Amino acid sequence: MSVLRRFLRTPEAIAGAIILAALFAMALSASLLFPGDPQAIAGPALLPPFQDWSLPLGTDRLGRDVLAELFHGSRTSLAVGLAAATAALVIGAIVGTLAGFAGGLVDEVLMRITDAFQTVPGFLLALAFVSVVGPSLGVVVMAIALGAWTGPARVARAEVLSIRERDYVAGARVIGMHPLEIAFREVLPNALPPVLALSSVIVAAAILTEAALSFLGLGDPNRVTWGGMIAEGRTVLRTAPFLSIIPGVALVLTVLGVYLAGEGVVETTAVRRSLS
Amino acid sequence: MTALLSIRDLTVAYRRDGREVAALKNINLDIAEGERLAIIGESGSGKSTLALAIAGLLPASARIGGRIDWFLRQPLTLGAKAPPSVLPDISPARGEIGSFTAGPFPPTLAIGESGNESAISPLAGEMSGRTEGGVTERRPRSETVTTEPKFAPLGGRDIGFVFQDPSASLDPVMPVGKQIAEVARTHLGLAWPQAYAKAGNLLERVRLPDPDTALRAFPHQLSGGQKQRVAIAAAIAAGPKLLIADEATSALDTIVQAEIVSLIRKLVAEDGMTLLFISHDIALAAELADRIAVFRHGELVEIGATEQIIDAPRHAYTRALLDAHIGLDVEPMLRRAGASA
Amino acid sequence: MSSPLLTVSCLAKRYHRGGKTIAAVEDVSFVIEPGETLALAGPSGSGKSTIARLVLRLIEPDAGRIQFEGDDFFALSGSALRARRARLQMVFQDPLAAFNPRATVARVLDDALRIHGIASRTERPRRIAALLERVGLNADLAPRAIHEISGGQRQRVAIGRAIATNPSLIVLDEAVSALDVSVRGDILNLLLDLQAKERIAYLFISHDLGVVRAIAHRVVILDAGRIAESGDARAVIGAPQSAIGKALVTATPKLHRTTAS
Numbered sequence A: 001m002s003v004l005r006r007f008l009r010t011p012e013a014i015a016g017a018i019i020l021a022a023l024f025a026m027a028l029s030a031s032l033l034f035p036g037d038p039q040a041i042a043g044p045a046l047l048p049p050f051q052d053w054s055l056p057l058g059t060d061r062l063g064r065d066v067l068a069e070l071f072h073g074s075r076t077s078l079a080v081g082l083a084a085a086t087a088a089l090v091i092g093a094i095v096g097t098l099a100g101f102a103g104g105l106v107d108e109v110l111m112r113i114t115d116a117f118q119t120v121p122g123f124l125l126a127l128a129f130v131s132v133v134g135p136s137l138g139v140v141v142m143a144i145a146l147g148a149w150t151g152p153a154r155v156a157r158a159e160v161l162s163i164r165e166r167d168y169v170a171g172a173r174v175i176g177m178h179p180l181e182i183a184f185r186e187v188l189p190n191a192l193p194p195v196l197a198l199s200s201v202i203v204a205a206a207i208l209t210e211a212a213l214s215f216l217g218l219g220d221p222n223r224v225t226w227g228g229m230i231a232e233g234r235t236v237l238r239t240a241p242f243l244s245i246i247p248g249v250a251l252v253l254t255v256l257g258v259y260l261a262g263e264g265v266v267e268t269t270a271v272r273r274s275l276s
Numbered sequence B: 001m002t003a004l005l006s007i008r009d010l011t012v013a014y015r016r017d018g019r020e021v022a023a024l025k026n027i028n029l030d031i032a033e034g035e036r037l038a039i040i041g042e043s044g045s046g047k048s049t050l051a052l053a054i055a056g057l058l059p060a061s062a063r064i065g066g067r068i069d070w071f072l073r074q075p076l077t078l079g080a081k082a083p084p085s086v087l088p089d090i091s092p093a094r095g096e097i098g099s100f101t102a103g104p105f106p107p108t109l110a111i112g113e114s115g116n117e118s119a120i121s122p123l124a125g126e127m128s129g130r131t132e133g134g135v136t137e138r139r140p141r142s143e144t145v146t147t148e149p150k151f152a153p154l155g156g157r158d159i160g161f162v163f164q165d166p167s168a169s170l171d172p173v174m175p176v177g178k179q180i181a182e183v184a185r186t187h188l189g190l191a192w193p194q195a196y197a198k199a200g201n202l203l204e205r206v207r208l209p210d211p212d213t214a215l216r217a218f219p220h221q222l223s224g225g226q227k228q229r230v231a232i233a234a235a236i237a238a239g240p241k242l243l244i245a246d247e248a249t250s251a252l253d254t255i256v257q258a259e260i261v262s263l264i265r266k267l268v269a270e271d272g273m274t275l276l277f278i279s280h281d282i283a284l285a286a287e288l289a290d291r292i293a294v295f296r297h298g299e300l301v302e303i304g305a306t307e308q309i310i311d312a313p314r315h316a317y318t319r320a321l322l323d324a325h326i327g328l329d330v331e332p333m334l335r336r337a338g339a340s341a
Numbered sequence C: 001m002s003s004p005l006l007t008v009s010c011l012a013k014r015y016h017r018g019g020k021t022i023a024a025v026e027d028v029s030f031v032i033e034p035g036e037t038l039a040l041a042g043p044s045g046s047g048k049s050t051i052a053r054l055v056l057r058l059i060e061p062d063a064g065r066i067q068f069e070g071d072d073f074f075a076l077s078g079s080a081l082r083a084r085r086a087r088l089q090m091v092f093q094d095p096l097a098a099f100n101p102r103a104t105v106a107r108v109l110d111d112a113l114r115i116h117g118i119a120s121r122t123e124r125p126r127r128i129a130a131l132l133e134r135v136g137l138n139a140d141l142a143p144r145a146i147h148e149i150s151g152g153q154r155q156r157v158a159i160g161r162a163i164a165t166n167p168s169l170i171v172l173d174e175a176v177s178a179l180d181v182s183v184r185g186d187i188l189n190l191l192l193d194l195q196a197k198e199r200i201a202y203l204f205i206s207h208d209l210g211v212v213r214a215i216a217h218r219v220v221i222l223d224a225g226r227i228a229e230s231g232d233a234r235a236v237i238g239a240p241q242s243a244i245g246k247a248l249v250t251a252t253p254k255l256h257r258t259t260a261s
Helices: A002-007 A011-033 A066-102 A104-119 A122-133 A137-148 A150-163 A167-174 A179-197 A199-215 A226-234 A242-275 B047-055 B094-098 B124-131 B141-147 B176-188 B192-205 B211-215 B224-236 B254-271 B282-288 B306-311 B316-324 B333-340 C048-055 C078-087 C105-115 C124-134 C151-163 C181-198 C209-215 C233-238 C243-251
Strands: B003-016 B019-032 B036-040 B063-070 B159-162 B242-246 B274-279 B291-296 B299-305 C006-017 C020-032 C037-041 C063-068 C088-091 C169-173 C201-206 C218-223 C226-232
Touching (some): A002 A242, A011 A066, A066 A137, A066 A150, A066 A179, A066 A226, A066 A242, A104 A150, A122 A137, A122 A199, A150 A199, A167 A179, A167 C088, A179 A199, A199 A226, A199 A242, A226 A242, B003 B047, B019 B299, B036 B047, B036 B282, B047 B063, B047 B159, B047 B274, B159 B224, B176 B192, B176 B211, B176 B224, B192 B211, B192 B224, B224 B254, B254 B274, B254 B282, B254 C243, B282 B291, B282 B306, B291 B306, B291 B316, B299 B316, B316 C181, B333 C181, B333 C209, C006 C048, C020 C048, C037 C209, C048 C169, C048 C201, C078 C088, C124 C151, C151 C169, C151 C181, C181 C209, C201 C209, C209 C233, C218 C233, C218 C243, C233 C243
Parallel strands (some): B036 B291, B159 B242, B242 B274, C037 C218, C088 C169
Antiparallel strands (some): B003 B019, B003 B063, B291 B299, C006 C063
8 A cells, every 4th residue: 555655656657547547448348338349330431520510539531439449549559568568578588587597608699699689670570470480379479479578588597597596495405396496486586676666668669669569450350459540540641640649649648658667666665675 | 191082971873774873972082092992792782883883884864862072183184175165055854864963063065175085084074064963053154163173084195995895995996096095185185196106005914925015906806814904004094093893804714813903003203193892892901992882782882991801891791792792811621511410 | 424404515606797607616515414503604705695595496506506305405396396395494594584574473484384384274373383382482472463563573484484394404694693782692592502403514605703713513614605614613713714714713803902002
């Protein structure tokens, strides 16, 4: 309880929390408020916003309800962003812990693989992966995670390198604990805080990457995505700019919200650390 | 013997998890000029808090009550740089904290001068502001000098502080010679070449082998004992009245500890410094101090001449501490256990 | 005749730094009998902690042999080594650093019992309570976090973890140096009681000759990685022969000033 109160002490954290709460509410209420297929035709094409109150944000080129698309698109953005970031953090933490704890040849091999992934720009990697395997939600998540796990891996390894010299790791060896148990039960949990501090950046980047892939037509074709909406609106940018602007603003607010909330979390944990 | 400083009703509390924890409770203590006073106690006794309070190094969050009066006979050191201005009000919390103090400390001016970059007392500026008892009570220095026969101490110049861990108190990326010279330059107003010459002298005085090379050495190139010698050199560089050694030998092994203790004894005698020696080791304190003050749970339990404390302790806790000491003359514990087996 | 519990012969450990080879431990040999306390004393850098870590196989030696309970300790590896660790335990100097910062008292003791299959899952809480009582702690302490309890209590928990697996030898690396003097005596008494009851041998590492003399049967004094002298603890400390032994005795603080300052 006091953790939450401390978290909500800075205005940035409050703003971030409000944006994220609104986003989650959108995602959760999408099928309640807009049952049925958001990609179905709901009215006349290219209806501007605030004209017809049954279609408050208007319709797109094919007469689809923009507000319904926006709500359903928030699901994809959140799901892909969170899933990709989680996958990246898990892979990164495991690889970093193994490399840092085992040392020697294992460390060398794992870190060279990390180098290889890091030298290829993450977006290109995702682009290539989706083009080869084909667009679906799972593939997009994997594609984004593939470019994002190297940061967490490096941070985790650096942290593990310092932790493995501590007395309590020697103590765990003395009582005969298996090395893998030492690595993942004794060392990894204590190496996590700086790795988790990266998560807001990774979630935000994952949401943007997903939007970019959808924009290029490499998203899941059966799902509404904000990136896809922006791409759709691009063809009528002069006559109906709102079709690109509305999902664009939604995207900006989401990324902003993730950043602000992430900063709030980092600050909260920093305060707790300095207190202990 | 004249008093160097007198502590009256000193109370210090830290705030932890919203609660206040008293670290020192109503301490009354006089320190005479030129004496060697040992403060001993176990963890949580408040002995380090006392050292920090005297040096003006308590964290800004500490709540302080009571007063510490200094009796510095000569005016501020001549070499001190430009006349110190009245402290800028840096901390918004200061007024609030200051209002807690029961009686304001005597004017501790001249502390916040911009040239105060001594590595020893980074907090001195803030501390002085806090102990003054609020913004309104600050007076310009000239006025103080004419109306009061006391002079406020300045951390680094009038007080030398040696910490337990020399690797934490020395700057890892600055040659040790420069760190010492900086103190001499800041507080004695020396130019760099003279300050370096002084640093070389000081390293010789603390018996560092090959002082010329040591001037250019970085802390990580020195052993623990050598680092502590450098820290001592920096602490005495400005010729302080009072040298505070807070567990200064606890991280060192027995042999190096004995060397550092004899070094401190020699330097204190040569410069006529007053020594405040903080330790958990009553035997070590007995080897060095004229008087011993025993602290427990933030209270002063007993104070007396070293012989009296060791040979005729009045308080049960002091006796318990003496009994718990395991020296070379103690009956081995092994025999007891062997007999009982 | 029973053979020694631990035989260390010609142990050596060298570090390479900047092209130079530094001998941390060189040609060190000693034995520990069952139920005996052998102290390693010496200034910092004399190699005492390195020897402790070699004996525990936390680091590997460059030369030498260690026989523990009749077996070549360096020949063991993997699960055989981990199983044998039950018999050879350690207590660290800083009891706070010796435990996972997230651990509770119960988890620390539970790990030792679980890893060596000493007690079943259902039986363990009872065994943990019994262990806590054996080291003079209240069983109510079990659910507490390690960082919540006092330094002396932590060191008792550390001893509890060490004896959980019925060891024949415990390495005590400056195990009482960081404790307050009033607590130190209690911990030393606990160690002596355990030794008397269960014939546990101790390798007691300390720079404090007062404590060494109080608790150890024999002492080995080290200097720069080599043995300077060794023998009966009281005899050696009472009349040291080596230069380092004399220096250590002279440097030990004494309550009554024998030498004029």
